[in-house]
Amino acid sequence: MLSGARIYLxxxxxxxxxxxxxxxxxxxxxxxxxxxxxxxxxxxxINFTLEKIHWTQFMIAS
Structure with missing residues (x-):
């Protein structure tokens, strides 16, 4: 009985x-x-924001 309890624990x-x-x-x-x-x-x-910045710079330049 005791060993059974020990195994269970x-x-x-x-x-x-x-x-x-x-x-x-x-x-x-x-x-x-x-x-x-x-x-x-x-x-x-971040990529999207950089793309927008790049695009606006391009629009201003042209």
Missing amino acids: KAQYKYRALVKCLKIVFLFYTCRSCLWNIYIQGFFK
């Missing part, structure tokens, strides 16, 4: 550690994809 401990690990991995991946989206959006906004 060990299994529970391992399960908790696994869940914690999975949560960390999940959070890391969601954060990374979020940051990646923000980075891409920011990049396109």
Whole structure:
């Protein structure tokens, strides 16, 4: 009986550690994809702004 309880506790401990690990991995991946989206959006906004500036300079020059 005692060994059964010990095995159960060990299994529970391992399960908790696994869940914690999975949560960390999940959070890391969601954060990374979020940051990646923000980075891409920011990049396109900057590019678009530069394009507009370039175009207005071209219009003024001509």
